[in-house]
Amino acid sequence: MSHMYHFLDQSIRMLRAAGEVGKVDPDVMQLLAAPMRVTSFRIPLKMDDGSFRVFDAHRVRYNDALGPCRDGVRISPDLDLDEVKSLALIMSIKHAAGHIPAGGGKGGIEADPHQLSPREMEALCRGYMRNLRPKGPNYDVPGADIGTDLQSMSWMLDEYESVSGYHDPPAVNDKPPILGGTLGGYEATGRGVFEVFEEAAHEIGLEIPNARVAIQGFGQVGSVAAAQFQNAGCRVVAVSDIRGGIYVKEGVDVAALLHHKQQTGSVVEFPGSTPLGNAELLQLECEVLVPAAVQGVITEENAGRLRTRLLVEAANAPTTVEADKILVEKGIAVVPDVLANAGSVHLCQMERSQGLYDNYWEIDVINRLRWERLIGGVREARTTASRYGVASTRLGAWINALKRIEEAVKTRGWC
Ligand code: NAD
Numbered sequence: 001m002s003h004m005y006h007f008l009d010q011s012i013r014m015l016r017a018a019g020e021v022g023k024v025d026p027d028v029m030q031l032l033a034a035p036m037r038v039t040s041f042r043i044p045l046k047m048d049d050g051s052f053r054v055f056d057a058h059r060v061r062y063n064d065a066l067g068p069c070r071d072g073v074r075i076s077p078d079l080d081l082d083e084v085k086s087l088a089l090i091m092s093i094k095h096a097a098g099h100i101p102a103g104g105g106k107g108g109i110e111a112d113p114h115q116l117s118p119r120e121m122e123a124l125c126r127g128y129m130r131n132l133r134p135k136g137p138n139y140d141v142p143g144a145d146i147g148t149d150l151q152s153m154s155w156m157l158d159e160y161e162s163v164s165g166y167h168d169p170p171a172v173n174d175k176p177p178i179l180g181g182t183l184g185g186y187e188a189t190g191r192g193v194f195e196v197f198e199e200a201a202h203e204i205g206l207e208i209p210n211a212r213v214a215i216q217g218f219g220q221v222g223s224v225a226a227a228q229f230q231n232a233g234c235r236v237v238a239v240s241d242i243r244g245g246i247y248v249k250e251g252v253d254v255a256a257l258l259h260h261k262q263q264t265g266s267v268v269e270f271p272g273s274t275p276l277g278n279a280e281l282l283q284l285e286c287e288v289l290v291p292a293a294v295q296g297v298i299t300e301e302n303a304g305r306l307r308t309r310l311l312v313e314a315a316n317a318p319t320t321v322e323a324d325k326i327l328v329e330k331g332i333a334v335v336p337d338v339l340a341n342a343g344s345v346h347l348c349q350m351e352r353s354q355g356l357y358d359n360y361w362e363i364d365v366i367n368r369l370r371w372e373r374l375i376g377g378v379r380e381a382r383t384t385a386s387r388y389g390v391a392s393t394r395l396g397a398w399i400n401a402l403k404r405i406e407e408a409v410k411t412r413g414w415c
Pocket of ligand 1: 189
């Protein structure tokens with residue numbers, strides 16, 4: 001990652017670029033230049049060893065013109081408020097680009113979940129909800145993100161319901177089906193990444209069987225997507241995680257790699273593979289590159305050296321604004337993050353609909369709707385990009401989102 005990289009600065013620059021090309025009203029752009037509401041608070045916690053600690057926490061509600069704010073709570077040791085603001089802006093865009101009637105929200109706690117016992121983690125999640133003082137599903141809906149999972153969201157929902165005194169499943173997303181969650185949540189993003197790849201491959205005339213795929217990050221999203229690529233006959237030739245990467249010329253056996261990761265905690269030293277650094281993985285000759293780890297990995301320093309035909313962004317904001325221009329010039333097709341990893345936001349919308357109606361759907365219905373909504377978003381972004389005379393699907397998606405937010409802001413009479 002470039003030492004000059006600043007996540008929020010990058011997101012705001014992307015926002016301005018899209019606002020300019022899309023001729024979005026300057027008053028609306030002024031409103032969107034910063035989040036509407038930022039809450040920072042502290043969570044006091046008694047630790048297992050009898051000591052006392054305080055954890056800093058945030059919730060950012062970027063813009064709620066289209067509907068209640070929504071999205072994950074990230075628990076990470078080096079989290080800062082700017083990162084949460086940036087992610088909240090991206091969520092506003094992702095919801096709007098996908099026709100989801102929600103605003104962008106994001107929360108975070110500065111803590112290392114791996115250093116906490118299960119009891120401390122439960123107390124932290126409950127403390128987050130109690131101190132956030134949420135107002136229910138029509139205001140702001142927290143969900144899972146890095147460092148939070150089904151269990152974290154179960155504790156958060158239970159805390160909310162205990163304090164409010166009412167059962168209210170749509171107050172929290174990414175909860176398990178037994179508490180009113182939806183089926184298909186874990187796989188939604190990884191499967192969606194594969195689905196938008198299929199669509200993009202078709203568009204650029206890329207043969208799917210035998211296509212070489214390199215995936216950075218082998219967590220929830222990267223591992224589910226890897227299995228999908230393999231099932232379709234692609235060769236997943238490279239995979240990495242925070243400890244390093246591996247290369248297997250004929251394509252890795254994804255189930256065996258998952259097993260290896262479960263045994264050892266990492267993909268590195270997978271039998272039959274050659275070691276590969278994370279930087280090398282990004283520059284590997286392949287047909288499809290899938291960054292599925294962290295933001296800011298494709299910069300103006302390495303963008304010129306990418307040797308892929310198609311970039312499918314599973315992570316949020318893996319590509320800087322400068323790098324994106326280089327990719328467009330090089331003719332690399334890009335499915336941008338706000339479209340490619342939108343599987344989970346479409347699932348969250350379905351989770352909300354099911355919870356509000358108290359009527360739960362079969363997985364086939366969920367899979368079909370996810371596909372239709374994801375692919376619809378990609379096609380619409382492409383159409384918009386060509387209408388505005390730009391080659392970037394990313395700009396098309398951001399313009400679609402900004403136009404919808406603009407219309408909602410003006411219709412409400414805010415400016
Ligand atoms: P995860 O924590 O399950 O997995 C992350 C993976 O990335 C792990 O393999 C980790 O070792 C690796 N990693 C972390 N830092 C790295 C680094 N510096 N270099 C290389 N590898 C690194 O997370 P996830 O849920 O799979 O999410 C991955 C990305 O996708 C994140 O950017 C997340 O914001 C984004 N995303 C996730 C979802 C979702 O539904 N989980 C939805 C939308 C976007």
